Amino acid sequence: xxxxxxxVIGFISFILILITIALFFILTEKRVFIDWLGIxxxxxxxxxxxxxxxxxxxxxxxQERTVLYAGMNxxxxxxxxxxxxxxxxxxxxxxxxxxxxxxxxxxxxxAYLITVVLIYNISxxxxxxxxxxxxxxxxxxxxxxRIVMLRNINRNGxxxxxxxxxxxxxxxxxxxxxxxxxxxxxGKLTELxxxxxxxxxxxxxxxxxxxxxxxxxxxxxxxxxxIIKAGGI
Numbered sequence: 001x002x003x004x005x006x007x008v009i010g011f012i013s014f015i016l017i018l019i020t021i022a023l024f025f026i027l028t029e030k031r032v033f034i035d036w037l038g039i040x041x042x043x044x045x046x047x048x049x050x051x052x053x054x055x056x057x058x059x060x061x062x063q064e065r066t067v068l069y070a071g072m073n074x075x076x077x078x079x080x081x082x083x084x085x086x087x088x089x090x091x092x093x094x095x096x097x098x099x100x101x102x103x104x105x106x107x108x109x110x111a112y113l114i115t116v117v118l119i120y121n122i123s124x125x126x127x128x129x130x131x132x133x134x135x136x137x138x139x140x141x142x143x144x145x146r147i148v149m150l151r152n153i154n155r156n157g158x159x160x161x162x163x164x165x166x167x168x169x170x171x172x173x174x175x176x177x178x179x180x181x182x183x184x185x186x187g188k189l190t191e192l193x194x195x196x197x198x199x200x201x202x203x204x205x206x207x208x209x210x211x212x213x214x215x216x217x218x219x220x221x222x223x224x225x226x227i228i229k230a231g232g233i
Contacts, residue, residue, distance in 0.1 A: 005057050013050035017043055028091075034098040038087035041105045045083035048112075052076035071119035079112040136178045143170050143182075146189050154196050158204055162211045169218045174225045181221040188214045 024039045053076070056069050083105060090101040144167060151163045170185075188210060195207040 006054055009050065009053050009057060013046065013053075017046050020046060032095070034095050034101060035091055037098055037101055038091040041087045041101075042084050045080045045087075049076055049080045071123070072116065075112060075115045075119060079108060083108050132177055133175065137175045139178055139182055140170060140173060140175045143185060143189065146186075146193070150189070150193055150196055153193075157196070159196065159207055159211065162208060166211055166214060166218075169215055173218060174222060177225060177228060179221055179224040179228070181217055181224060185214055185217050185221070188217065 020039070020042055024035075028035055052072055056072055086101065086104050086108070090097060094100070147163055147167045147170065151160060151167070154160060154163065192207055192210050192214070195203040195210065
């Protein structure tokens with residue numbers, strides 16, 4: 001589908017450029033430098049439009065680049081429209097001011113390139129943040145699944161209420177990022193599983209104490225995330 005869409009974009013762009021060239025020769029007679037300069041920038045704008053759309057289409061669907069695609073669409077569209085309007089105006093009304101046409105077009109191209117670079121950098125930052133959040137959500141879901149498994153093992157045991165509280169504590173935790181404490185919690189849950197599977201009075205007491213330790217770690221995790229969000233790490 002992507003290849004087909006790229007082919008369509010390329011074909012339409014090719015036809016558009018041919019029409020532009022044909023109209024130029026049909027509508028102009030005594031062509032001077034500003035006419036050639038203007039048509040050159042118009043065709044350049046159309047080529048930039050085509051390459052930009054092809055770039056966007058090439059990897060469309062990559063969630064982490066959504067910001068890039070949205071920004072690129074706006075930047076390409078705005079540059080193309082402004083470039084063509086400026087060229088047409090100078091070719092029709094300001095025929096003696098070729099140097100100003102050149103100057104304005106250079107400024108437009110520079111502004112376009114700067115905008116694209118800024119959008120790209122922002123998209124990279126947003127993409128990394130989104131990837132980190134998705135990873136964190138998956139890690140926390142793994143912990144929740146393990147607690148559900150432990151609760152099923154201890155369905156009629158004395159730890160059900162504590163496991164429910166532990167489940168809720170993790171369920172409502174901040175999942176915007178991961179911290180070192182997450183691995184410690186995972187290790188504690190492994191220890192907890194061993195104790196619960198032993199199913200003795202001694203291990204039940206130790207398991208209850210271990211759940212309390214995990215609850216403390218969850219609070220510690222929340223504090224660490226608060227520091228990260230405040231820019232302390």
